Structure formats: structure tokens, C-alpha cells
Amino acid sequence: MSDSPADVAPVAVARAHRRGERFTVLTGAMVHGALCLARLDDATSLLVDGALPGERVVVELMHRKGRLWFAHTVAVDAPSPHRVEAPCPYYGECGGCQLQHVEYAQQLELKAEIVRDSMRRQKVTVPQRFAVHGAAEPWRYRWRGEFHVIPGTAGMSDARLGFNRVRSWTPVAVDDCLIHHPRITSSLPALTGLVRDAGESGLTALHLTAGEGGEELLLRPRPPRAIPSASVDAHARSAGERWSATSTTLSWRGHDYRVSPDTFIQVNWGSIELLYGAALRGLGDVAGRTVVDAYAGVGVLACELAARGASVVCIENNRDSARLGVLNAELNDCAARVRYVAQAVEDALPGAGVGVDAVLLDPPRAGCDQRVTAWLALAGAARIVYVSCDPATLARDLRVLCVSGPYRIEQHELVDMFPQTHHIESVVTLVREG
Template structure:
């Protein structure tokens, strides 16, 4: 007999939390305040993992998932929770994590940044798999807790044009001789072109190439191919096409990029995040500002528009080259870029860069602990804006900034970069 439980709260991944004989049980598909019949699929020493198989008393915040694959697809985990409640839950995650890990509390919680909840995703990595038993291939996202691919023909969070390509892509792969040697298709949507990067473990034949070109022409996309590592990515068809780019209209900037470059998946939310970061940092002409983990210049170039002298530092040579190209493209001579491994920053290396009035830090999930430890006791930047994609590492770094380096956490808040997922993007302001 399946247990019936009351859901007490939500965890940081969007699972309901219940107790069975005192043992914590994380329930996929259940919301706080609900009563649910559950099936435990894994027992651990200190907790259980379970699925909700029937909701006996529903939360007032429960929503009808728009996607017919929700519950099977691993791409979204929170479509059953009303959109504004998702954002409120993420704000609580940020507050709780800052307090628990960083022992810090912001003076002000910033209003959450909202954007479109559907059709927002301009970047995706689609899995592809040839199934001999079924005599065909699948293209889409993986199932929850599985390496299998969902048998899907649409996606509510991909842009509509890309969603409509899922079935044609499956049909294309089924027609290719190397179908069982295409494990992945990376999608990059720009303002003027959509690029599909096919990972090829075996090359296309001449007959395959004809079919791929016809597909690209019919669906008005550009096909790239990748034989091995990222350095093997190259355009396949058509050879002449608009370049990928996104824009930041508030700052009059156009940002070209390659399909394998890191860019945010949600264009509207990226614009809102850049705008907030610039308002918080308040760059002024004559100031010297560093943009750390600068990528292709997403924050560096808007900062340079203020008239400040901006140094972007990045650990990827390819992204540094792209950032320099983008500065030239936008006629910003006051934006300079340097290649350096910020994960190995030391006080001596940071001092050698010269003094900065302000910092913008936008690290990957692993955070910027060596960077914040390297800040000097005297002459440190007066203001830091920290953009984070992981509240835990933000909180860890905030503890150093506040309790060791003499900063105050003035403000923090979330940006709903990935609606319907548990991913928490956030921004924090530290003042010396």
C-alpha cells in the first residue's frame, strides 16, 4: 500500500518535503500544503525519494502544466507550480542559502526580475539517439533520472521555430546513413539566424550531405558540424548566412557570437539582468572597473558605454578574442580584455592589475572564491556587483566578502532566467 503524506514545504530543487515515521521524504510532483499518495522509488540512509502518484488535496498555487511531456521530461521540474509562486520560492531559496551558508542577510531584498515564462529558451542541447528496436531515432530532452530520450514532438520553453523543428529533425536523422553516430544537436538562436550544430561521430556521406542541405534550405537554418572537440566546430550549410548575434537595445549594443560560445538562454531576462547590474554598480566616467569572468563582454560593453575604463578578464582565449571583436564592432575603445585564470587568482596577481573603483563578478556555478580572497585590505574596490547562477557559491563567497573583507551586503534578489526549473539566478550588491 502506498503511503499518504502531507507536504510540509518545498526543497531547493522544487520537490515537496514530507516525513514518513520521522524520515524526510522528497516528493517529486507535490507542492507545499498538499496531501498526496506517493510511491517511494529510492530509500537512502537519511531520506527517501518518491513520486506523487495522486494529489488528494491540491495547493491553491497548483497550475496545469502546459507541456504534455511534463513529468517525464527532465527539462522542467516546476510547471505544476503557478509562475509567480515559482519566483517567490526561488527568492526564499536565495534568502535561506545566504543565511545558512554565508551567515549574511541583505539590507534590502530586490524585487524579482520577471520575463516570459514560455518560449524563452534560445539555447539548448538536444539529445539524439538511434533505436534499432524501434527502427528509428528520437530527438529531444532526456527523461527524468534517465539516459532515455523523451518521445517528444514539441517543447513549450524552446522558441516556437525550434519547437517545430523537433519532428523534422527526427525525420532527417532517420534518413541519414550515420544516424546512429549523431548523439547531440546543439541549438543557438540569434536575432537573424538559427544554428544547429550536429555532433558527428562519423562523417556524412555525399547522399547525407544532400539531405542536410535540403533540410537547412527548407527550414531556413544554418547547419554546423562538430567532429571532435569545440575547436572542430565549423559551418556546413549554407556557407554564407547572417552571423549569430543578440542585442542590448538599452545600451545600443549588438553582440555577435558563435554557436558554441556561452550566452544566456533567455534574451529578455539577460537584458533585464544587465540593466539592473548597471544601475546597481552605477559606473561613472573616469572610474576604473573590472568585469571578472567577462565572457564575450555581456556586461563589459554596457559598462564601457558609461565612459568608465573597463577591463574584462576571462579564462577562455576564444571568449577573450570574441570580446575584443565585439568591442571593435561597437566602437568601444575604453573596453579592454585580458586572458587570466581567475580560479587561480592570488593577492599578488590581483594587485598587479592596478586599483579598481568597482568590480562586476559573473562566475560560473563554481563561484569566485579565490578571487574574493585576493581582494586587498587597503584600496579595495568600493562597490561589487556579483551575478550568480548558484546561490550556494554566492553565499560562500559572500561570507568572505562580509566577514573577512569588510563589505556590507546591501541588496540581493533573483532573476527568473529559467522559468519552470529550480535553477536560481541572482544578483547581489556589496558596498565597502
């Protein structure tokens, strides 16, 4: 065979591109962030928002990171059968949602495949089938949110509330949000009045939490001194609203929990049974056993575990959360079985985790500190339940625990706590071998 240039297929070479150029592309798989892979004829790689796998779409180049371009879908030539009309008038402009253009059942399929891909990349062996739990209500589910203050043309006298735009720190004003709890969205007119009355106080945002079964709104200005608590109370009375400036109560499985604006909660409180129910199934029978609840927050799971007969050691670095956790244990008559350690998990676990029967991990999006996974691999409990909101960091940590370490995955469940967005929760049960 000749190897002359005429017999060798030409190799596509990526050329220089510029922002604003448009191309028609065929999209491939969706990756974390609700972005679809695509490639131009010259081999330039793209990540495309607003698309579904297998669609032919017109895209516009937005920005570049290294050799990778990010692009936005501006027209759909050949739509997926799973494409739907987004119901929110702000979709595509507001950056809060990424999947409103995808029918809900397909959102779950796409998220499950993204989790599988994250595991494959780290060579983590997972069960062939995931249990995937969709939300009973994929709209109006957020019990907590932060709304930015947007001054108007006349300053604060015609200010409004809203969210950051897509790929921007510049906010867009909204009159409604289809994924926030009705208690929050129905209060937006009164909250806008509160913001306008605050005047030039430096107010930048309102942090809101629905509580008391959705009957109360916990309100925290940013910065806190921008609106005094007395002004919040006075405005609530005049508007006929039930607002609190300090704390509110959330309930689950017969337990009541006091929460403040600065303490972590699961924002989809209506689906908390799906998530925490999966964690309890993973832990199994805990009666008479000792469980470490790492990243324990205000003790939601700890109180339920104590009610089931477990002795619970809660590790929580946020001292406000730890104080509320102690209070919640007292309010729910389980203080004798719940002990709080107000330290970082990586510092407290080597002492608190010795001799325990199970460890519950529910870290922030960044995953566990490497000192946590390293210690667990060396001296961890017989059973670990890992609750994660980020597939990439979960896969990284499972590689340490399962691929390099002594654990195997017994069960992996997915829980969609954030419909219409790219986020997905995993609940993984690990069993120590050897």
C-alpha cells in the same frame, strides 16, 4: 514525576524502507531543486518532487542518499490553491522542467524563499525585501538548447530528438518544447530529417542557438564531425531554413554580438535586460572608472560599460570566448576601452584587479574559486556586483565576503531567467566598508 518507561513518550525510529513503497505525507517547505521536505511517521526524511508546500500527497520512494529518501508525487489528496495543470504533455517524464504544476506568481515566491533560506544557513544578512523580477514571457524563452538524438526501432532511419528523462540519462523523444524559442521548435521536423540523413555517423546531439532576432538557427552537431558543415548548409537550403554552422548574432541595447555554439550566452535572451539592467544599476555611474568584468564571456556587459565611459578589463578563461569578445568590442566601436585577459579569474584577478573601482562577477554554477573570494576580501574594489545562478554557492561566497570579510550587501535583486524550472538568478551589490 515518574521517569518510568510508561511515562516517557515513545521516540519514532526510522525503519528500513525499499524503493517503490508508497506513503501519504504532508509536505513542508520547498528547497533548492523544487523538492519539498516531508517526514514519515517513523521519522524518515523525504525530499519530494512534484509537490507544493502544505499539500497532502501520496508519494513513492525512488532512491536513497545516506539517510535521506527521494520520493515522487503519484497522487494529490489535498492540493495547494497554487497548483495548476501542467500544459506540457511531457511534464513529469522529461526532466527539463520542475515547476509547471505551480502558478507562475507562486513560482517567484517559492524561489525567493529558497534564496532567503540559503542566506540564513550561511548567516548572511540580506535586505528585508528582495526586488523579484519575473519574466515577461514565462514560456518559449530559451534561445539555446541541446537536443539528444534518440535512435528508433529501425536505428537512425526513424530517429527522433528529445531530452533526458527525470532522474535518468535515458532520453524521451519530444515533438515540441514549451520553454524553447519558436525558431528552435518550429525547426524540429527539418532537424529530425537532418539527423536521419546523417545515418550511422555517431551523432549524439544537436546544440541549437536562435540568433539574428530569432530568424536564424545556429547548429552544432555532437560530435562536430558527425555532420559536415556543407551537409548542414545543403539541408537548410532544401528545407527552406536559415541555418548557420559557425556563428550567429545576438543584439542588446543597440550592440551586436557574434556568438558561437561553444561560447556562453544567457539562454533567456529575451529577459537579458532584466538581469543585466540589475547589474548596471548595481555598478552605478561608471564614466571615467575602471571596472573588472570577471568571467566576461563574449563581452556583452563589457561593451555596454565601455559605451558608458568605463575602462573595462575582461577576464575570460575560454579562449574562443575571449577572441569573440575582442571582435565584439571592435564591432561595437569600443575596443579602445576594452582589454581582454585570457586567463582563469583566480590567476588574473590579483594583477588585473589592483586599483580598480568595481568588480563584476558572473561565475558558473560552482561559484567563485576560493582564491577569488579570499583575494577580494583582502584587497577587493570598493564595489562588487555578483551575478549568480545558484543560491547555495552564492551564499557560500557571500559568507566569505560579508560575514567574514569587509563587505555589506547594499542591494539584492532576483531575476527569474528560467520560468517553470527551479533555477533563479541573483544580482547582489556589495559595498566595501572600512
